[in-house]
Amino acid sequence: EAGVAQSPRYKIIEKRQSVAFWCNPISGHATLYWYQQILGQGPKLLIQFQNNGVVDDSQLPKDRFSAERLKGVDSTLKIQPAKLEDSAVYLCASSSGTPYSNQPQHFGDGTRLSIL
Amino acid sequence: QKEVEQNSGPLSVPEGAIASLNCTYSDRGSQSFFWYRQYSGKSPELIMFIYSNGDKEDGRFTAQLNKASQYVSLLIRDSQPSDSATYLCAVTSGSRLTFGEGTQLTVNP
Numbered sequence: 001e002a003g004v005a006q007s008p009r010y011k012i013i014e015k016r017q018s019v020a021f022w023c024n025p026i027s028g029h030a031t032l033y034w035y036q037q038i039l040g041q042g043p044k045l046l047i048q049f050q051n052n053g054v055v056d057d058s059q060l061p062k063d064r065f066s067a068e069r070l071k072g073v074d075s076t077l078k079i080q081p082a083k084l085e086d087s088a089v090y091l092c093a094s095s096s097g098t099p100y101s102n103q104p105q106h107f108g109d110g111t112r113l114s115i116l
Numbered sequence: 117q118k119e120v121e122q123n124s125g126p127l128s129v130p131e132g133a134i135a136s137l138n139c140t141y142s143d144r145g146s147q148s149f150f151w152y153r154q155y156s157g158k159s160p161e162l163i164m165f166i167y168s169n170g171d172k173e174d175g176r177f178t179a180q181l182n183k184a185s186q187y188v189s190l191l192i193r194d195s196q197p198s199d200s201a202t203y204l205c206a207v208t209s210g211s212r213l214t215f216g217e218g219t220q221l222t223v224n225p
Contacts, residue, residue, distance in 0.1 A: 019137075033213075042120075042215030043160065044203050055211055090158055093213035097210035107159040 001026065004077060004091050004108035012114045018080035023109045024073065025094030031055075034077050035065055035091040043091055048099055049075065055099045079113075087115045117142055120207050122216035130224050135192040137219050139205030142186070148208040149181055149188045154203045154218065162189060195223045 005024040011020050025032050031050050035043035046065065048056040051072040060067070064083070069075040079086055089112050093105040123138045136148055137151075148167055152160035165181040166172045166188065178191040188207070202218040 009179050040217070042206075042217050044215070045212055048211060089159075089179045103215060104150060104165050106162065110159050 003108055004092055004094050005113055006090075006108035008111055009109065010114075011111050012116065013082055015084055015116050016081040018078065019042045019113065019114075020076050020078045021090050021092075022094030023075045023077070023090070023108060025075075026096075028098060029094035029096050029106075030072075031097065031099050031103075032069060032075050033093040034075070035093065037085075037089045037091055037105075037110070039088070046077070050099050082113075082115050085116050088102070099104060102105060118216075119143065119209070119214045120205055122205050122219045124204075124219070125202075126220040126222060128224060129195050132214075133193060133195050133200065133223075135195045135221055135223070137190040137205070137207040139188045139207075139216055140186055141188070141207040141214075142204075142209070144183075144186065146186075146207045146209050149179070150206040150213070151177075151179060151190045152206060152215075153199075153201045154204055160204055163195070164191040176224075180200075186212045186217050193222075195221075195225040197223050197225050199223050222223060 034046040037043040049069045067077045089110040091110045092108045095103040096102040115116045129135045151164040154160045164179040166181045172179045176193045180189045204218045205216040
């Protein structure tokens with residue numbers, strides 16, 4: 001079974017620029033998550049989708065972050081404009097079942113973002 | 117109070133010893149509890165999950181859950197140098213999975 005795919009693996013941009021990350025979940029997984037992991041901390045949920053609908057985006061800084069999962073499969077996360085504090089690893093995860101079924105989440109390799 | 121707290125590390129144990137990792141959580145309604153292992157520069161990897169009070173064993177790993185005390189732990193028996201990593205405790209609250217900050221474990225040969 002193929003795992004969660006993410007791209008790019010690394011990205012370096014200057015502050016105020018924009019950036020986008022892509023994620024393809026494990027086949028058949030309806031629920032998809034984006035996390036931000038700052039060095040030395042645990043992952044923090046940014047947004048959660050079930051199919052193409054948003055379940056929880058309460059921790060997404062909506063003035064600069066946006067995400068979509070238009071066809072209920074792959075997803076993109078965008079930051080515009082980037083700030084220095086956005087330097088982190090952005091992790092995508094997916095799980096089977098509904099968000100409230102609390103099935104284990106499986107993570108992709110992440111995108112390491114550095115803001116100069 | 118943090119939603120999920122883990123014992124501060126780093127934790128260092130000799131090879132062959134038992135490593136004990138602890139986690140407490142604040143939401144009494146939490147239903148599912150996970151332990152992830154994260155090697156430096158890598159993504160979190162699921163190693164154990166537990167839903168009911170008591171112990172759950174999988175190979176050298178044992179997860180223990182006490183909902184009354186809002187406490188979950190992970191024991192690693194016969195620790196190996198390859199177990200050296202950061203261990204993340206994660207707890208569900210509703211649909212959200214909340215992670216602790218992790219405990220860094222080093223197993224010394």
